[in-house]
Amino acid sequence: MPETKETISINPATGETIGSVKENTIEELSAAVLKAKLVQKEWAEISIADRAKHLILIRNYIAVNAGRIAEVISRDNGKTRIDALSAEVIPAAMAADYYAKKGIKILARKHLRPGNLAFANKKSYVDRVPFGVVGIISPWNYPFAIPINEVLMALISGNAVVLKVATQTQQVAKILEEVVNAGKLPEGLFSILNIPGPIAGDAFIESGISKLFFTGSVPVGKKLMAKASEKLIPVSLELGGNDAMIVCSDADIYRAATGAVWGGFSNCGQSCGGVERIYVEAKIYDDYMKVLREKTEKLRIGFDKNFNVDVGSLTTELQLNTVKRHVQDALSKGAIITAKADPQPGNEKGLFLPAVVLENVADDMITMREETFGPVLAVQKVEDINEAIAKTNDSNLGLTASVWTRDRKKAHLIASKIEAGAVSINDHLMSHGLAETPWGGFKQSGIGRTHSYIGLEEMTQPRVVVDDIMLGVRKDIWWHPHSKEIYDGLIGVINFLYLQNMSKRVDGAIAAAKLFMRSFKAD
Numbered sequence: 001m002p003e004t005k006e007t008i009s010i011n012p013a014t015g016e017t018i019g020s021v022k023e024n025t026i027e028e029l030s031a032a033v034l035k036a037k038l039v040q041k042e043w044a045e046i047s048i049a050d051r052a053k054h055l056i057l058i059r060n061y062i063a064v065n066a067g068r069i070a071e072v073i074s075r076d077n078g079k080t081r082i083d084a085l086s087a088e089v090i091p092a093a094m095a096a097d098y099y100a101k102k103g104i105k106i107l108a109r110k111h112l113r114p115g116n117l118a119f120a121n122k123k124s125y126v127d128r129v130p131f132g133v134v135g136i137i138s139p140w141n142y143p144f145a146i147p148i149n150e151v152l153m154a155l156i157s158g159n160a161v162v163l164k165v166a167t168q169t170q171q172v173a174k175i176l177e178e179v180v181n182a183g184k185l186p187e188g189l190f191s192i193l194n195i196p197g198p199i200a201g202d203a204f205i206e207s208g209i210s211k212l213f214f215t216g217s218v219p220v221g222k223k224l225m226a227k228a229s230e231k232l233i234p235v236s237l238e239l240g241g242n243d244a245m246i247v248c249s250d251a252d253i254y255r256a257a258t259g260a261v262w263g264g265f266s267n268c269g270q271s272c273g274g275v276e277r278i279y280v281e282a283k284i285y286d287d288y289m290k291v292l293r294e295k296t297e298k299l300r301i302g303f304d305k306n307f308n309v310d311v312g313s314l315t316t317e318l319q320l321n322t323v324k325r326h327v328q329d330a331l332s333k334g335a336i337i338t339a340k341a342d343p344q345p346g347n348e349k350g351l352f353l354p355a356v357v358l359e360n361v362a363d364d365m366i367t368m369r370e371e372t373f374g375p376v377l378a379v380q381k382v383e384d385i386n387e388a389i390a391k392t393n394d395s396n397l398g399l400t401a402s403v404w405t406r407d408r409k410k411a412h413l414i415a416s417k418i419e420a421g422a423v424s425i426n427d428h429l430m431s432h433g434l435a436e437t438p439w440g441g442f443k444q445s446g447i448g449r450t451h452s453y454i455g456l457e458e459m460t461q462p463r464v465v466v467d468d469i470m471l472g473v474r475k476d477i478w479w480h481p482h483s484k485e486i487y488d489g490l491i492g493v494i495n496f497l498y499l500q501n502m503s504k505r506v507d508g509a510i511a512a513a514k515l516f517m518r519s520f521k522a523d
Contacts, residue, residue: 007194009171012078013303013313015349021170024193026203029162033207035188036133036160043189044130044158048107051156052100054183058152059096061182062089069175073144076171078313078351079267080304087267088145091433092179095149098435099456103156106453107460118493118512121470128460130158131234132210137200139215140166140315141270141373142432144176149435150213150450151180151190157459162209163192164200168316205233211459212236215272218397218444225447236448236458238440240272240371241399244392245428246414248385248405249283255426256404257291260377263402263428265299265355268314269323269375273400273422273429276372278379279388285381292357292379293339299355301375302344311341311375313350320351323374326367327356330378335361363391371397385414393419398442402428421445474522477515481523489515 005023010016043051062069066089073084112124134154138147147163154161165173177192195203201224204212213236214224221239228235245263247256263275280288301311314320331337335358343352355375361368367378382388392401398420403411408425415423421441422431431437432451440449448458477489492511499505 007167007170009076009169011075012315013075013347013350013352018075019171019174021174021194024195026195026199026207029193029195029203029207032162032188032191032193033133033135033209036162036191037208039186039188040130040132040158040160043160043186046158048104048156048158051158052103054185055096055100055103055152055156058179058183059093059100061179062093062096065179066090066093069144069179072175073169073172074304074312076169077140077143078315079270080307080309080312082304082307083267083312084144087433088142091145091435092148094433095435095451096152099152099156102436102453103456106456107157112464116497118497121468121473122466123469124464124466127463127465128157128457129463130460132159133208134159134161134459135204135207135209135212136161136163137204137212137214137216138163138165140168141267141272143169143172145432146215148176148179149455153450153455153459155183155185155190157456159210159459160188161190162204162207163190164195164204165192167194167197170194202227205231209233213448213450214238216240221446236440236450237446238272238399238448238450239397239444239446240373241397241420241441241445242276242369242371242395243273243397243400243402243420243428244277244279244388244395245275245402246385246388246392246404247278247280247284247288248403248407248410248414249281250406251284251288251404252406252426253284253288253291257288258295259402259404259426259428260292261295261299264377265296265311265375266429268312268353269355270315270319270373271429272371272373273432275377275402275428277368277392278377279382279391280379281385281388282381282383289338289357289359289379292377296339296355296357296377297341299341300344301341301352301355302347303350309344311355313347313352314374315351317351319373320353323353323372323376326365326370326372326374327358327376329366330358330361333362333365335359335365335378363394369395385410389414389417393417396444399445400424400429400431400441402426419443421449470519473519475519477519486515486518489518 006020009019070084074081114120215238218239221237302309339357341355358378361378400422401420402424411425438449438452438454492508495508
C-alpha cells in the first residue's frame with residue numbers, strides 16, 4: 001500500500017509542532033466531487049428558507065465556540081487572538097446570519113417588467129440557478145473568514161462545496177470542518193480536503209467542479225484561469241493588492257494615523273486589503289508623521305500569551321523573506337526607516353519582523369509597485385489630492401483604498417476617481433468583514449466578487465423564463481410566411497413607437513394593428 005502522507009502544522013510564532021493532517025489524493029478529490037454532485041441535486045430542491053436553517057446552526061456554533069476558534073487560528077497562523085476574533089470569527093458569525101436572513105430575498109425569483117409596449121404580452125422572470133459543485137481554494141492569511149464566507153454563500157445558493165484550505169493552516173481547516181458540520185448538512189454536500197498546493201489548482205479543475213473560487217497570488221490566478229478556460233469553467237479570482245491610503249489636509253490626524261497602524265500592521269501586514277502605500281498632503285505631512293511614528297513605535301510584537309501583544313508573527317518563512325527583500329530594496333534606493341517596533345525579547349523562535357515606517361520612498365521601489373504583505377508602511381508626501389489620486393491609480397492592482405478627510409462630499413468625489421473594488425472613507429480594510437458589501441478588485445486584483453448580493457449571484461446562473469400571456473395567439477407577427485404586408489407592418493411598429501411626426505405615428509399604429517390581427521389567424 002502507498003505510504004500515507006501527512007502535513008505537519010507548525011505554530012509560526014513559536015516554532016512548535018501543533019498537529020498533523022492527512023494529505024488527500026487526487027482520487028479522493030474526484031470521489032468527493034462525484035458524491036457532491038449527487039447530493040447537490042437534492043439540496044437544490046430544498047427551499048432557500050430550509051437551507052437557511054442550516055446556516056443558523058453554523059452561526060450558533062461559531063458564537064458558542066468563538067474563543068476556541070480564535071485560539072486555533074492564532075496558533076496556526078501566527079496572528080493575535082484579538083486579530084483572529086475581530087477579523088475572522090465575528091465576521092463569520094455575521095456572514096452566516098446575513099446570508100440566512102437575506103439570502104431568501106436576494107435569491108428569490110425576480111419578475112421583469114415589459115421593456116416595451118409592443119411586447120407587453122411577454123411576461124418574464126429570472127431564477128437564480130446554482131452551479132452545482134463549487135470548488136474553493138483559500139489562502140493562509142485569513143484561513144477561517146475567507147473560506148467560510150464562500151462556503152456559506154455557496155450553500156444558501158443551493159450548491160455543494162469542495163474546499164481546500166491552505167497547507168500552512170490545516171489546524172484551522174479541521175475546526176472549520178467542525179463548524180460547517182455543525183450545520184447538519186446532508187452527507188457529502190460539503191467536503192474539505194488537504195491537497196498539496198502545487199497540484200491543487202489543476203486537480204480541482206480536472207475534478208469535475210462547476211465553478212472555482214480562488215484567493216491567492218496574481219501569477220497562480222492567471223494560470224488557473226488559463227487552465228479553467230480549456231473546460232470553460234467559470235472562475236472568481238481575488239488576487240491581492242498594493243493598497244493606498246490618501247490623507248487629505250483636513251483629515252483627523254489622530255484617526256488617520258492610528259487607522260494606518262491598524263490597517264497596515266494587523267495580521268502582521270498579511271492582508272490583501274491592508275494599507276501598504278500612504279499619500280499625505282504636504283500641508284499636514286509633518287504633523288501626521290509625528291503621530292504615525294509614535295503609534296508605530298508603541299506596538300508590541302510577539303507571541304500572544306496573555307493578550308498583551310498587538311502584532312503577531314508572519315505565517316511563512318517565504319513571506320518573511322519577501323518582506324525583507326522589499327524593505328532592503330527600498331533602503332538601497334534611498335528610503336529611510338523613521339519608525340520601528342522590534343519584536344519583544346523571547347520571541348526569537350518565531351517568524352517575527354519589526355514593524356517599520358518607510359519615508360523618502362520613490363515610485364520605482366518594489367514596495368510601491370508590488371504587494372509586500374508584511375509589517376511595512378511606505379509613506380510619500382504629495383502636493384495635492386490630484387497627485388495622490390494619480391499615484392494611487394498608478395498600479396496594476398486595485399483591490400481596496402481609503403480616503404481620510406472631514407469633508408464627506410470631497411471624500412466621495414475622491415472615491416469616485418479611485419480604481420479599486422472597495423474604497424473606505426476614514427477607515428480601511430474592515431469592509432471584508434461586512435457581509436453586505438461586495439469583495440473583489442479592479443485590474444489584476446481579480447475577477448468577480450464574493451460577499452453581498454453580488455457574491456450570491458456569483459454562486460448562481462441566471463435563467464430567464466418568458467411566457468406569452470396573450471390568449472388566442474396563433475403565431476408571432478414576424479413568423480413565416482413573409483410578405484410585403486409583414487414588412488410594412490413591422491415598419492409601422494417602429495414608426496408608431498419612435499417617430500416624432502404625429503401623422504406618421506398614426507399611420508404606423510394602423511399598419512401595426514393590421515399586422516397584430518394576423519397573429520390570431522392560422523395560415
